[in-house]
Amino acid sequence: MSAGRLLSMLLLLQSRGRMSASGLADELGVSLRTAYRDLARLQDAGVPVYAEPGPGGGYQLVDGYRTRLTGMSEGEARALFFAGLPGPAADLGLAAEVTAARLKLLAALPTGPREEAARTAAVFHLDAPGWYREPEQTPYLPLFVDAVLTQRAVDVLYRRWRAPQEVRRRLRPYGLVLKSGTWYLVAATENRIATYRVAQVLDAVLSDERFDRPRDFSLGTYWTSYLDDFQSRRHTGTATIRLSPRGRRRLPDNVPPEVARAVDATETPVGEDGWVQAVIPTESTGHACGELLRLGIDVEVVAPPELRQAMAETAGILARAYGSAGTAP
Structure with a gap:
Protein backbone atom coordinates (compact mmCIF):
# COMPACT_ATOMS: atom_id res chain seq x y z
CA MET A 1 0.00 0.00 0.00
CA SER A 2 1.28 3.49 -0.88
CA ALA A 3 0.70 6.14 1.77
CA GLY A 4 1.48 8.77 -0.87
CA ARG A 5 -1.23 7.37 -3.13
CA LEU A 6 -3.79 7.47 -0.31
CA LEU A 7 -2.89 11.10 0.39
CA SER A 8 -3.23 11.90 -3.32
CA MET A 9 -6.66 10.26 -3.39
CA LEU A 10 -7.73 12.27 -0.35
CA LEU A 11 -6.53 15.53 -1.90
CA LEU A 12 -8.28 14.72 -5.19
CA LEU A 13 -11.58 14.20 -3.37
CA GLN A 14 -11.01 17.37 -1.35
CA SER A 15 -10.21 19.55 -4.37
CA ARG A 16 -12.63 18.14 -6.96
CA GLY A 17 -15.60 16.99 -4.93
CA ARG A 18 -17.42 13.91 -6.17
CA MET A 19 -15.40 11.51 -8.33
CA SER A 20 -16.11 8.05 -9.68
CA ALA A 21 -13.88 5.14 -8.75
CA SER A 22 -12.81 4.83 -12.39
CA GLY A 23 -11.95 8.55 -12.47
CA LEU A 24 -9.80 8.18 -9.36
CA ALA A 25 -8.10 5.11 -10.85
CA ASP A 26 -7.28 7.03 -14.04
CA GLU A 27 -5.88 10.02 -12.13
CA LEU A 28 -3.71 7.83 -9.90
CA GLY A 29 -2.63 5.41 -12.62
CA VAL A 30 -3.91 2.30 -10.84
CA SER A 31 -6.45 -0.41 -11.55
CA LEU A 32 -10.12 0.00 -10.64
CA ARG A 33 -9.73 -2.79 -8.06
CA THR A 34 -6.85 -0.91 -6.39
CA ALA A 35 -8.92 2.29 -6.32
CA TYR A 36 -11.78 0.49 -4.52
CA ARG A 37 -9.30 -1.02 -2.05
CA ASP A 38 -7.73 2.39 -1.33
CA LEU A 39 -11.16 3.98 -0.79
CA ALA A 40 -11.94 1.28 1.76
CA ARG A 41 -8.61 1.94 3.53
CA LEU A 42 -9.38 5.65 3.75
CA GLN A 43 -12.72 4.81 5.36
CA ASP A 44 -11.04 2.38 7.77
CA ALA A 45 -8.63 5.17 8.74
CA GLY A 46 -11.55 7.39 9.77
CA VAL A 47 -11.69 9.62 6.69
CA PRO A 48 -15.41 10.43 6.07
CA VAL A 49 -15.68 9.15 2.48
CA TYR A 50 -19.11 8.05 1.33
CA ALA A 51 -20.55 6.73 -1.93
CA GLU A 52 -23.42 8.32 -3.85
CA PRO A 53 -25.11 5.64 -6.01
CA GLY A 54 -26.85 6.09 -9.34
CA PRO A 55 -26.10 8.00 -12.56
CA GLY A 56 -23.69 10.84 -11.88
CA GLY A 57 -22.81 9.34 -8.52
CA GLY A 58 -19.40 8.61 -7.08
CA TYR A 59 -17.28 9.04 -3.96
CA GLN A 60 -16.94 12.24 -1.99
CA LEU A 61 -16.00 13.62 1.41
CA VAL A 62 -18.54 14.74 3.98
CA ASP A 63 -19.21 18.46 3.53
CA GLY A 64 -16.81 20.59 5.54
CA TYR A 65 -14.09 17.97 5.93
CA ARG A 66 -10.63 19.31 5.13
CA THR A 67 -7.14 17.95 5.59
CA ARG A 68 -4.15 20.13 6.37
CA LEU A 69 -1.33 20.76 3.88
CA THR A 70 1.25 18.41 5.39
CA GLY A 71 3.94 16.09 4.11
CA MET A 72 5.01 18.38 1.25
CA SER A 73 8.47 17.57 -0.03
CA PHE A 124 13.41 31.88 -12.04
CA HIS A 125 11.62 34.47 -14.14
CA LEU A 126 9.21 33.89 -17.03
CA ASP A 127 9.22 36.23 -20.02
CA ALA A 128 6.78 34.52 -22.37
CA PRO A 129 6.89 36.57 -25.62
CA GLY A 130 9.51 35.54 -28.17
CA TRP A 131 12.44 37.66 -29.27
CA TYR A 132 11.93 40.45 -31.82
CA ARG A 133 8.28 40.98 -30.95
CA GLU A 134 6.35 43.21 -28.61
CA PRO A 135 3.95 41.72 -26.05
CA GLU A 136 0.39 41.78 -27.40
CA GLN A 137 -2.13 44.12 -25.86
CA THR A 138 -5.02 42.15 -24.34
CA PRO A 139 -7.28 44.61 -22.52
CA TYR A 140 -10.20 42.15 -22.43
CA LEU A 141 -8.26 39.24 -20.94
CA PRO A 142 -9.47 39.85 -17.32
CA LEU A 143 -13.06 39.95 -18.62
CA PHE A 144 -12.59 36.55 -20.24
CA VAL A 145 -11.14 35.20 -16.98
CA ASP A 146 -14.34 36.30 -15.25
CA ALA A 147 -16.47 34.76 -18.00
CA VAL A 148 -14.62 31.42 -17.84
CA LEU A 149 -14.93 31.17 -14.06
CA THR A 150 -18.57 32.31 -13.83
CA GLN A 151 -19.69 30.53 -17.02
CA ARG A 152 -21.18 33.63 -18.61
CA ALA A 153 -21.42 34.24 -22.35
CA VAL A 154 -19.59 37.18 -23.91
CA ASP A 155 -20.58 39.31 -26.91
CA VAL A 156 -17.44 40.22 -28.89
CA LEU A 157 -16.37 42.17 -31.94
CA TYR A 158 -13.54 40.13 -33.43
CA ARG A 159 -11.01 40.90 -36.17
CA ARG A 160 -10.03 37.91 -38.30
CA TRP A 161 -7.76 37.49 -41.34
CA ARG A 162 -10.42 36.66 -43.94
CA ALA A 163 -13.34 38.77 -45.16
CA PRO A 164 -15.44 40.06 -43.59
CA GLN A 165 -12.62 40.94 -41.23
CA GLU A 166 -14.72 42.30 -38.36
CA VAL A 167 -17.43 39.96 -37.09
CA ARG A 168 -19.69 39.85 -34.06
CA ARG A 169 -20.01 36.65 -32.06
CA ARG A 170 -21.63 35.44 -28.86
CA LEU A 171 -19.01 33.21 -27.24
CA ARG A 172 -19.32 30.78 -24.33
CA PRO A 173 -15.74 30.65 -22.98
CA TYR A 174 -14.40 27.22 -21.99
CA GLY A 175 -10.80 28.20 -21.17
CA LEU A 176 -7.71 30.29 -21.86
CA VAL A 177 -4.36 29.13 -23.26
CA LEU A 178 -1.00 30.96 -23.23
CA LYS A 179 1.08 29.88 -26.26
CA SER A 180 4.51 31.47 -26.82
CA GLY A 181 3.43 34.71 -25.19
CA THR A 182 0.10 34.85 -27.02
CA TRP A 183 -3.23 34.37 -25.24
CA TYR A 184 -5.98 32.33 -26.92
CA LEU A 185 -9.62 31.90 -25.89
CA VAL A 186 -11.29 28.54 -26.46
CA ALA A 187 -15.03 29.13 -26.69
CA ALA A 188 -18.23 27.62 -28.05
CA THR A 189 -20.57 29.34 -30.49
CA GLU A 190 -23.98 28.04 -31.52
CA ASN A 191 -22.58 25.19 -33.57
CA ARG A 192 -18.90 24.56 -32.75
CA ILE A 193 -15.93 25.06 -30.45
CA ALA A 194 -13.30 27.42 -31.84
CA THR A 195 -10.10 29.26 -30.88
CA TYR A 196 -9.81 33.05 -30.80
CA ARG A 197 -6.70 35.21 -30.41
CA VAL A 198 -7.45 37.48 -27.46
CA ALA A 199 -5.44 40.39 -28.91
CA GLN A 200 -7.77 40.39 -31.94
CA VAL A 201 -10.85 41.10 -29.81
CA LEU A 202 -11.85 44.71 -30.53
CA ASP A 203 -14.72 44.86 -28.02
CA ALA A 204 -16.20 42.51 -25.43
CA VAL A 205 -19.21 42.74 -23.11
CA LEU A 206 -20.37 40.19 -20.54
CA SER A 207 -23.91 39.05 -21.24
CA ASP A 208 -26.57 37.84 -18.82
CA GLU A 209 -26.59 34.39 -20.41
CA ARG A 210 -25.29 31.54 -18.25
CA PHE A 211 -24.07 28.28 -19.73
CA ASP A 212 -22.85 24.89 -18.53
CA ARG A 213 -19.41 23.85 -19.65
CA PRO A 214 -19.57 20.17 -20.76
CA ARG A 215 -18.32 17.90 -17.98
CA ASP A 216 -16.33 15.80 -20.45
CA PHE A 217 -14.54 18.77 -22.03
CA SER A 218 -10.76 18.79 -21.45
CA LEU A 219 -8.95 22.01 -22.34
CA GLY A 220 -5.58 20.23 -22.65
CA THR A 221 -6.99 17.51 -24.92
CA TYR A 222 -8.76 20.09 -27.10
CA TRP A 223 -5.63 22.21 -27.45
CA THR A 224 -3.46 19.25 -28.47
CA SER A 225 -6.03 18.26 -31.08
CA TYR A 226 -6.28 21.88 -32.28
CA LEU A 227 -2.51 22.12 -32.77
CA ASP A 228 -2.42 18.83 -34.69
CA ASP A 229 -5.25 19.99 -36.94
CA PHE A 230 -3.62 23.41 -37.44
CA GLN A 231 -0.35 21.81 -38.58
CA SER A 232 -2.13 19.44 -40.98
CA ARG A 233 -4.09 22.33 -42.53
CA ARG A 234 -1.10 24.64 -42.61
CA HIS A 235 1.31 22.40 -44.51
CA THR A 236 -0.42 21.29 -47.68
CA GLY A 237 2.60 20.60 -49.88
CA THR A 238 6.26 19.58 -49.92
CA ALA A 239 9.47 20.81 -51.51
CA THR A 240 12.81 19.17 -52.21
CA ILE A 241 15.77 21.39 -51.34
CA ARG A 242 19.57 21.25 -51.24
CA LEU A 243 21.49 22.83 -48.35
CA SER A 244 25.14 23.80 -48.01
CA PRO A 245 26.95 22.92 -44.77
CA ARG A 246 26.50 26.53 -43.62
CA GLY A 247 22.83 26.49 -44.61
CA ARG A 248 22.36 23.27 -42.66
CA ARG A 249 23.83 24.93 -39.56
CA ARG A 250 21.72 28.06 -39.99
CA LEU A 251 18.50 26.17 -40.64
CA PRO A 252 17.06 25.98 -37.08
CA ASP A 253 17.38 29.77 -36.67
CA ASN A 254 15.54 30.58 -39.90
CA VAL A 255 12.69 28.09 -40.34
CA PRO A 256 9.94 26.66 -38.10
CA PRO A 257 10.80 23.59 -35.99
CA GLU A 258 8.69 21.24 -38.13
CA VAL A 259 10.73 22.17 -41.21
CA ALA A 260 14.01 21.60 -39.37
CA ARG A 261 12.70 18.24 -38.10
CA ALA A 262 11.78 17.22 -41.66
CA VAL A 263 15.34 17.93 -42.80
CA ASP A 264 16.68 15.85 -39.91
CA ALA A 265 14.46 12.96 -40.97
CA THR A 266 15.01 13.06 -44.75
CA GLU A 267 18.45 14.53 -45.46
CA THR A 268 20.85 12.58 -47.70
CA PRO A 269 24.35 13.63 -48.83
CA VAL A 270 24.68 14.86 -52.43
CA GLY A 271 28.23 15.12 -53.75
CA GLU A 272 31.48 15.58 -51.88
CA ASP A 273 31.03 19.26 -51.02
CA GLY A 274 28.98 18.62 -47.88
CA TRP A 275 25.64 19.61 -49.40
CA VAL A 276 22.58 17.58 -48.39
CA GLN A 277 19.17 17.09 -49.99
CA ALA A 278 15.93 16.86 -48.02
CA VAL A 279 12.14 17.07 -48.32
CA ILE A 280 10.35 19.75 -46.28
CA PRO A 281 6.67 20.61 -45.70
CA THR A 282 5.40 23.85 -47.27
CA GLU A 283 2.46 26.11 -46.60
CA SER A 284 2.27 27.85 -50.00
CA THR A 285 4.63 28.84 -52.81
CA GLY A 286 4.87 32.45 -51.65
CA HIS A 287 5.34 31.56 -48.00
CA ALA A 288 7.99 28.92 -48.73
CA CYS A 289 9.84 31.31 -51.05
CA GLY A 290 10.06 33.99 -48.36
CA GLU A 291 11.12 31.44 -45.75
CA LEU A 292 13.88 29.88 -47.83
CA LEU A 293 15.26 33.21 -49.07
CA ARG A 294 16.50 33.80 -45.52
CA LEU A 295 19.17 31.20 -46.25
CA GLY A 296 20.44 33.10 -49.32
CA ILE A 297 22.96 31.23 -51.44
CA ASP A 298 23.06 28.33 -48.98
CA VAL A 299 19.82 26.77 -50.27
CA GLU A 300 18.64 25.57 -53.68
CA VAL A 301 15.10 24.48 -54.48
CA VAL A 302 15.03 21.32 -56.57
CA ALA A 303 11.25 20.89 -56.73
CA PRO A 304 8.43 21.73 -57.25
CA PRO A 305 8.98 23.79 -60.44
CA GLU A 306 6.69 26.64 -59.33
CA LEU A 307 8.67 27.20 -56.13
CA ARG A 308 11.98 27.02 -58.00
CA GLN A 309 10.64 29.59 -60.49
CA ALA A 310 9.44 31.87 -57.67
CA MET A 311 12.89 31.75 -56.08
CA ALA A 312 14.57 32.54 -59.45
CA GLU A 313 12.20 35.45 -60.17
CA THR A 314 12.76 36.94 -56.71
CA ALA A 315 16.52 36.55 -57.03
CA GLY A 316 16.34 38.24 -60.45
CA ILE A 317 14.40 41.19 -59.07
CA LEU A 318 16.95 41.57 -56.27
CA ALA A 319 19.85 41.34 -58.73
CA ARG A 320 18.36 44.06 -60.92
CA ALA A 321 17.63 46.28 -57.94
CA TYR A 322 21.15 46.04 -56.57
CA GLY A 323 22.83 45.95 -59.96
CA SER A 324 21.37 49.28 -61.13
CA ALA A 325 22.84 52.64 -60.20
CA GLY A 326 21.48 53.52 -56.81
CA THR A 327 20.68 56.89 -55.32
CA ALA A 328 23.70 58.53 -53.80
CA PRO A 329 23.62 58.62 -50.00
Whole structure:
Protein backbone atom coordinates (compact mmCIF):
# COMPACT_ATOMS: atom_id res chain seq x y z
CA MET A 1 0.00 0.00 0.00
CA SER A 2 1.28 3.49 -0.88
CA ALA A 3 0.70 6.14 1.77
CA GLY A 4 1.48 8.77 -0.87
CA ARG A 5 -1.23 7.37 -3.13
CA LEU A 6 -3.79 7.47 -0.31
CA LEU A 7 -2.89 11.10 0.39
CA SER A 8 -3.23 11.90 -3.32
CA MET A 9 -6.66 10.26 -3.39
CA LEU A 10 -7.73 12.27 -0.35
CA LEU A 11 -6.53 15.53 -1.90
CA LEU A 12 -8.28 14.72 -5.19
CA LEU A 13 -11.58 14.20 -3.37
CA GLN A 14 -11.01 17.37 -1.35
CA SER A 15 -10.21 19.55 -4.37
CA ARG A 16 -12.63 18.14 -6.96
CA GLY A 17 -15.60 16.99 -4.93
CA ARG A 18 -17.42 13.91 -6.17
CA MET A 19 -15.40 11.51 -8.33
CA SER A 20 -16.11 8.05 -9.68
CA ALA A 21 -13.88 5.14 -8.75
CA SER A 22 -12.81 4.83 -12.39
CA GLY A 23 -11.95 8.55 -12.47
CA LEU A 24 -9.80 8.18 -9.36
CA ALA A 25 -8.10 5.11 -10.85
CA ASP A 26 -7.28 7.03 -14.04
CA GLU A 27 -5.88 10.02 -12.13
CA LEU A 28 -3.71 7.83 -9.90
CA GLY A 29 -2.63 5.41 -12.62
CA VAL A 30 -3.91 2.30 -10.84
CA SER A 31 -6.45 -0.41 -11.55
CA LEU A 32 -10.12 0.00 -10.64
CA ARG A 33 -9.73 -2.79 -8.06
CA THR A 34 -6.85 -0.91 -6.39
CA ALA A 35 -8.92 2.29 -6.32
CA TYR A 36 -11.78 0.49 -4.52
CA ARG A 37 -9.30 -1.02 -2.05
CA ASP A 38 -7.73 2.39 -1.33
CA LEU A 39 -11.16 3.98 -0.79
CA ALA A 40 -11.94 1.28 1.76
CA ARG A 41 -8.61 1.94 3.53
CA LEU A 42 -9.38 5.65 3.75
CA GLN A 43 -12.72 4.81 5.36
CA ASP A 44 -11.04 2.38 7.77
CA ALA A 45 -8.63 5.17 8.74
CA GLY A 46 -11.55 7.39 9.77
CA VAL A 47 -11.69 9.62 6.69
CA PRO A 48 -15.41 10.43 6.07
CA VAL A 49 -15.68 9.15 2.48
CA TYR A 50 -19.11 8.05 1.33
CA ALA A 51 -20.55 6.73 -1.93
CA GLU A 52 -23.42 8.32 -3.85
CA PRO A 53 -25.11 5.64 -6.01
CA GLY A 54 -26.85 6.09 -9.34
CA PRO A 55 -26.10 8.00 -12.56
CA GLY A 56 -23.69 10.84 -11.88
CA GLY A 57 -22.81 9.34 -8.52
CA GLY A 58 -19.40 8.61 -7.08
CA TYR A 59 -17.28 9.04 -3.96
CA GLN A 60 -16.94 12.24 -1.99
CA LEU A 61 -16.00 13.62 1.41
CA VAL A 62 -18.54 14.74 3.98
CA ASP A 63 -19.21 18.46 3.53
CA GLY A 64 -16.81 20.59 5.54
CA TYR A 65 -14.09 17.97 5.93
CA ARG A 66 -10.63 19.31 5.13
CA THR A 67 -7.14 17.95 5.59
CA ARG A 68 -4.15 20.13 6.37
CA LEU A 69 -1.33 20.76 3.88
CA THR A 70 1.25 18.41 5.39
CA GLY A 71 3.94 16.09 4.11
CA MET A 72 5.01 18.38 1.25
CA SER A 73 8.47 17.57 -0.03
CA GLU A 74 11.04 20.19 -1.04
CA GLY A 75 10.54 19.29 -4.69
CA GLU A 76 6.77 19.67 -4.44
CA ALA A 77 7.12 23.04 -2.74
CA ARG A 78 9.57 24.13 -5.42
CA ALA A 79 7.19 23.04 -8.21
CA LEU A 80 4.29 24.99 -6.74
CA PHE A 81 6.10 28.26 -7.33
CA PHE A 82 6.27 27.62 -11.06
CA ALA A 83 2.45 27.74 -11.14
CA GLY A 84 2.42 31.36 -10.05
CA LEU A 85 5.04 33.03 -12.23
CA PRO A 86 4.27 36.75 -12.35
CA GLY A 87 3.96 37.49 -16.07
CA PRO A 88 0.88 35.40 -16.95
CA ALA A 89 -0.71 36.20 -13.57
CA ALA A 90 -0.41 39.92 -14.30
CA ASP A 91 -1.95 39.40 -17.75
CA LEU A 92 -4.92 37.69 -16.12
CA GLY A 93 -5.35 40.46 -13.56
CA LEU A 94 -4.32 38.16 -10.72
CA ALA A 95 -0.86 39.50 -9.82
CA ALA A 96 -1.88 40.65 -6.33
CA GLU A 97 -3.75 37.43 -5.59
CA VAL A 98 -0.82 35.26 -6.71
CA THR A 99 1.61 37.28 -4.59
CA ALA A 100 -0.64 36.94 -1.53
CA ALA A 101 -1.08 33.19 -2.11
CA ARG A 102 2.68 32.69 -2.39
CA LEU A 103 3.24 34.49 0.90
CA LYS A 104 0.59 32.39 2.65
CA LEU A 105 2.03 29.19 1.21
CA LEU A 106 5.51 30.14 2.39
CA ALA A 107 4.17 30.86 5.87
CA ALA A 108 2.42 27.48 6.03
CA LEU A 109 5.43 25.40 4.97
CA PRO A 110 7.97 23.86 7.36
CA THR A 111 11.43 25.45 7.44
CA GLY A 112 13.14 23.16 4.87
CA PRO A 113 10.53 23.35 2.09
CA ARG A 114 10.00 27.05 2.83
CA GLU A 115 13.67 27.85 2.23
CA GLU A 116 13.77 25.71 -0.93
CA ALA A 117 10.63 27.38 -2.32
CA ALA A 118 12.01 30.85 -1.57
CA ARG A 119 15.27 30.00 -3.38
CA THR A 120 13.29 28.81 -6.39
CA ALA A 121 11.19 31.97 -6.51
CA ALA A 122 14.35 34.09 -6.46
CA VAL A 123 16.13 32.46 -9.40
CA PHE A 124 13.41 31.88 -12.04
CA HIS A 125 11.62 34.47 -14.14
CA LEU A 126 9.21 33.89 -17.03
CA ASP A 127 9.22 36.23 -20.02
CA ALA A 128 6.78 34.52 -22.37
CA PRO A 129 6.89 36.57 -25.62
CA GLY A 130 9.51 35.54 -28.17
CA TRP A 131 12.44 37.66 -29.27
CA TYR A 132 11.93 40.45 -31.82
CA ARG A 133 8.28 40.98 -30.95
CA GLU A 134 6.35 43.21 -28.61
CA PRO A 135 3.95 41.72 -26.05
CA GLU A 136 0.39 41.78 -27.40
CA GLN A 137 -2.13 44.12 -25.86
CA THR A 138 -5.02 42.15 -24.34
CA PRO A 139 -7.28 44.61 -22.52
CA TYR A 140 -10.20 42.15 -22.43
CA LEU A 141 -8.26 39.24 -20.94
CA PRO A 142 -9.47 39.85 -17.32
CA LEU A 143 -13.06 39.95 -18.62
CA PHE A 144 -12.59 36.55 -20.24
CA VAL A 145 -11.14 35.20 -16.98
CA ASP A 146 -14.34 36.30 -15.25
CA ALA A 147 -16.47 34.76 -18.00
CA VAL A 148 -14.62 31.42 -17.84
CA LEU A 149 -14.93 31.17 -14.06
CA THR A 150 -18.57 32.31 -13.83
CA GLN A 151 -19.69 30.53 -17.02
CA ARG A 152 -21.18 33.63 -18.61
CA ALA A 153 -21.42 34.24 -22.35
CA VAL A 154 -19.59 37.18 -23.91
CA ASP A 155 -20.58 39.31 -26.91
CA VAL A 156 -17.44 40.22 -28.89
CA LEU A 157 -16.37 42.17 -31.94
CA TYR A 158 -13.54 40.13 -33.43
CA ARG A 159 -11.01 40.90 -36.17
CA ARG A 160 -10.03 37.91 -38.30
CA TRP A 161 -7.76 37.49 -41.34
CA ARG A 162 -10.42 36.66 -43.94
CA ALA A 163 -13.34 38.77 -45.16
CA PRO A 164 -15.44 40.06 -43.59
CA GLN A 165 -12.62 40.94 -41.23
CA GLU A 166 -14.72 42.30 -38.36
CA VAL A 167 -17.43 39.96 -37.09
CA ARG A 168 -19.69 39.85 -34.06
CA ARG A 169 -20.01 36.65 -32.06
CA ARG A 170 -21.63 35.44 -28.86
CA LEU A 171 -19.01 33.21 -27.24
CA ARG A 172 -19.32 30.78 -24.33
CA PRO A 173 -15.74 30.65 -22.98
CA TYR A 174 -14.40 27.22 -21.99
CA GLY A 175 -10.80 28.20 -21.17
CA LEU A 176 -7.71 30.29 -21.86
CA VAL A 177 -4.36 29.13 -23.26
CA LEU A 178 -1.00 30.96 -23.23
CA LYS A 179 1.08 29.88 -26.26
CA SER A 180 4.51 31.47 -26.82
CA GLY A 181 3.43 34.71 -25.19
CA THR A 182 0.10 34.85 -27.02
CA TRP A 183 -3.23 34.37 -25.24
CA TYR A 184 -5.98 32.33 -26.92
CA LEU A 185 -9.62 31.90 -25.89
CA VAL A 186 -11.29 28.54 -26.46
CA ALA A 187 -15.03 29.13 -26.69
CA ALA A 188 -18.23 27.62 -28.05
CA THR A 189 -20.57 29.34 -30.49
CA GLU A 190 -23.98 28.04 -31.52
CA ASN A 191 -22.58 25.19 -33.57
CA ARG A 192 -18.90 24.56 -32.75
CA ILE A 193 -15.93 25.06 -30.45
CA ALA A 194 -13.30 27.42 -31.84
CA THR A 195 -10.10 29.26 -30.88
CA TYR A 196 -9.81 33.05 -30.80
CA ARG A 197 -6.70 35.21 -30.41
CA VAL A 198 -7.45 37.48 -27.46
CA ALA A 199 -5.44 40.39 -28.91
CA GLN A 200 -7.77 40.39 -31.94
CA VAL A 201 -10.85 41.10 -29.81
CA LEU A 202 -11.85 44.71 -30.53
CA ASP A 203 -14.72 44.86 -28.02
CA ALA A 204 -16.20 42.51 -25.43
CA VAL A 205 -19.21 42.74 -23.11
CA LEU A 206 -20.37 40.19 -20.54
CA SER A 207 -23.91 39.05 -21.24
CA ASP A 208 -26.57 37.84 -18.82
CA GLU A 209 -26.59 34.39 -20.41
CA ARG A 210 -25.29 31.54 -18.25
CA PHE A 211 -24.07 28.28 -19.73
CA ASP A 212 -22.85 24.89 -18.53
CA ARG A 213 -19.41 23.85 -19.65
CA PRO A 214 -19.57 20.17 -20.76
CA ARG A 215 -18.32 17.90 -17.98
CA ASP A 216 -16.33 15.80 -20.45
CA PHE A 217 -14.54 18.77 -22.03
CA SER A 218 -10.76 18.79 -21.45
CA LEU A 219 -8.95 22.01 -22.34
CA GLY A 220 -5.58 20.23 -22.65
CA THR A 221 -6.99 17.51 -24.92
CA TYR A 222 -8.76 20.09 -27.10
CA TRP A 223 -5.63 22.21 -27.45
CA THR A 224 -3.46 19.25 -28.47
CA SER A 225 -6.03 18.26 -31.08
CA TYR A 226 -6.28 21.88 -32.28
CA LEU A 227 -2.51 22.12 -32.77
CA ASP A 228 -2.42 18.83 -34.69
CA ASP A 229 -5.25 19.99 -36.94
CA PHE A 230 -3.62 23.41 -37.44
CA GLN A 231 -0.35 21.81 -38.58
CA SER A 232 -2.13 19.44 -40.98
CA ARG A 233 -4.09 22.33 -42.53
CA ARG A 234 -1.10 24.64 -42.61
CA HIS A 235 1.31 22.40 -44.51
CA THR A 236 -0.42 21.29 -47.68
CA GLY A 237 2.60 20.60 -49.88
CA THR A 238 6.26 19.58 -49.92
CA ALA A 239 9.47 20.81 -51.51
CA THR A 240 12.81 19.17 -52.21
CA ILE A 241 15.77 21.39 -51.34
CA ARG A 242 19.57 21.25 -51.24
CA LEU A 243 21.49 22.83 -48.35
CA SER A 244 25.14 23.80 -48.01
CA PRO A 245 26.95 22.92 -44.77
CA ARG A 246 26.50 26.53 -43.62
CA GLY A 247 22.83 26.49 -44.61
CA ARG A 248 22.36 23.27 -42.66
CA ARG A 249 23.83 24.93 -39.56
CA ARG A 250 21.72 28.06 -39.99
CA LEU A 251 18.50 26.17 -40.64
CA PRO A 252 17.06 25.98 -37.08
CA ASP A 253 17.38 29.77 -36.67
CA ASN A 254 15.54 30.58 -39.90
CA VAL A 255 12.69 28.09 -40.34
CA PRO A 256 9.94 26.66 -38.10
CA PRO A 257 10.80 23.59 -35.99
CA GLU A 258 8.69 21.24 -38.13
CA VAL A 259 10.73 22.17 -41.21
CA ALA A 260 14.01 21.60 -39.37
CA ARG A 261 12.70 18.24 -38.10
CA ALA A 262 11.78 17.22 -41.66
CA VAL A 263 15.34 17.93 -42.80
CA ASP A 264 16.68 15.85 -39.91
CA ALA A 265 14.46 12.96 -40.97
CA THR A 266 15.01 13.06 -44.75
CA GLU A 267 18.45 14.53 -45.46
CA THR A 268 20.85 12.58 -47.70
CA PRO A 269 24.35 13.63 -48.83
CA VAL A 270 24.68 14.86 -52.43
CA GLY A 271 28.23 15.12 -53.75
CA GLU A 272 31.48 15.58 -51.88
CA ASP A 273 31.03 19.26 -51.02
CA GLY A 274 28.98 18.62 -47.88
CA TRP A 275 25.64 19.61 -49.40
CA VAL A 276 22.58 17.58 -48.39
CA GLN A 277 19.17 17.09 -49.99
CA ALA A 278 15.93 16.86 -48.02
CA VAL A 279 12.14 17.07 -48.32
CA ILE A 280 10.35 19.75 -46.28
CA PRO A 281 6.67 20.61 -45.70
CA THR A 282 5.40 23.85 -47.27
CA GLU A 283 2.46 26.11 -46.60
CA SER A 284 2.27 27.85 -50.00
CA THR A 285 4.63 28.84 -52.81
CA GLY A 286 4.87 32.45 -51.65
CA HIS A 287 5.34 31.56 -48.00
CA ALA A 288 7.99 28.92 -48.73
CA CYS A 289 9.84 31.31 -51.05
CA GLY A 290 10.06 33.99 -48.36
CA GLU A 291 11.12 31.44 -45.75
CA LEU A 292 13.88 29.88 -47.83
CA LEU A 293 15.26 33.21 -49.07
CA ARG A 294 16.50 33.80 -45.52
CA LEU A 295 19.17 31.20 -46.25
CA GLY A 296 20.44 33.10 -49.32
CA ILE A 297 22.96 31.23 -51.44
CA ASP A 298 23.06 28.33 -48.98
CA VAL A 299 19.82 26.77 -50.27
CA GLU A 300 18.64 25.57 -53.68
CA VAL A 301 15.10 24.48 -54.48
CA VAL A 302 15.03 21.32 -56.57
CA ALA A 303 11.25 20.89 -56.73
CA PRO A 304 8.43 21.73 -57.25
CA PRO A 305 8.98 23.79 -60.44
CA GLU A 306 6.69 26.64 -59.33
CA LEU A 307 8.67 27.20 -56.13
CA ARG A 308 11.98 27.02 -58.00
CA GLN A 309 10.64 29.59 -60.49
CA ALA A 310 9.44 31.87 -57.67
CA MET A 311 12.89 31.75 -56.08
CA ALA A 312 14.57 32.54 -59.45
CA GLU A 313 12.20 35.45 -60.17
CA THR A 314 12.76 36.94 -56.71
CA ALA A 315 16.52 36.55 -57.03
CA GLY A 316 16.34 38.24 -60.45
CA ILE A 317 14.40 41.19 -59.07
CA LEU A 318 16.95 41.57 -56.27
CA ALA A 319 19.85 41.34 -58.73
CA ARG A 320 18.36 44.06 -60.92
CA ALA A 321 17.63 46.28 -57.94
CA TYR A 322 21.15 46.04 -56.57
CA GLY A 323 22.83 45.95 -59.96
CA SER A 324 21.37 49.28 -61.13
CA ALA A 325 22.84 52.64 -60.20
CA GLY A 326 21.48 53.52 -56.81
CA THR A 327 20.68 56.89 -55.32
CA ALA A 328 23.70 58.53 -53.80
CA PRO A 329 23.62 58.62 -50.00
